[in-house]
Amino acid sequence: TKVRAPNVFDGDRDNLRTFLNELFLFFEARPADYATDQSRIVTALTFMDGPKVIAWKDGYIAQARQNGWNTWNAFETVLQQTFQPIExxxxxxxxxxxxxxxxxxxxxxxxxxxxxxxxxxxxxxxxxxxxxxxxxxxxxxxxxxxxxxxxxxxxxxxxxxxxxxxxxxxx
Structure with a gap:
């Protein structure tokens, strides 16, 4: 199944749900390529760029370098807690x-x-x-x-x- 890559997430809270949905479809279309939590997280991080998200992304990568990769569910939860639209x-x-x-x-x-x-x-x-x-x-x-x-x-x-x-x- 051919699924286009997700749009880059720039930290805009209104776009988080769409970003996560696009990632879900992207991963589901190529399960062999994204079978591990690490591959999913690394891919998600590559689709994150912009002044609102770069500091968070850099901090997350630094933490992963020191402590190893989290699970995809934990990554998604932290991402939602940080960028979910307020209220x-x-x-x-x-x-x-x-x-x-x-x-x-x-x-x-x-x-x-x-x-x-x-x-x-x-x-x-x-x-x-x-x-x-x-x-x-x-x-x-x-x-x-x-x-x-x-x-x-x-x-x-x-x-x-x-x-x-x-x-x-x-x-």
Whole structure:
């Protein structure tokens, strides 16, 4: 599988999640090349450059030279603790609470809903389902409950909303 190399991470907090996702795909596409924690960390460090990140990178390399390489999970945790957007979870939860459903764009709504849940750390299906139902207008909740079988998970609800909205445009 051909996957492009990750963009260089310059220390901008808003780009950390994308950087880590790009690294994940890069490593997954070439598992033999990145089978060890050391190879993953070294590769990640080569894709980090810029005034906001260089001091952290140099310090990390100096520590590795003295104590050896950490695990990938430990590296990723330290990277997130250092460069994660400030109050990301609280901001995402607030956006989730105010997320508006738009009938013309259910795909966009679903994608944004699940993105905000992940950022807010809302991972339990029952919690996601509660939020999802609250984001829908009462008329849509009613329409979903009138279908058979009634969906019981957040993914089933999201799929049913798409089915209902798409059938509206086919009529």
């Amino acid at each position: 990301e979870a609280a901001t995402a939860a607030s956006k989730l609470y105010h997320l508006d459903y738009r009938p013309a764009a259910p795909d966009t709504f679903n994608a944004e809903f699940f993105r905000l849940c992940a950022l807010a750390g809302i991972l339990e299906d029952s919690a996601q389902l509660s939020f999802y139902k609250e984001c829908l207008p009462e008329s849509m909740r009613r329409r979903v409950r009138l279908t058979y079988p009634i969906p019981t998970t957040v993914n089933e609800w999201a799929a049913r909303v798409l089915e209902i909205e798409h059938s509206n445009y086919e009529e």
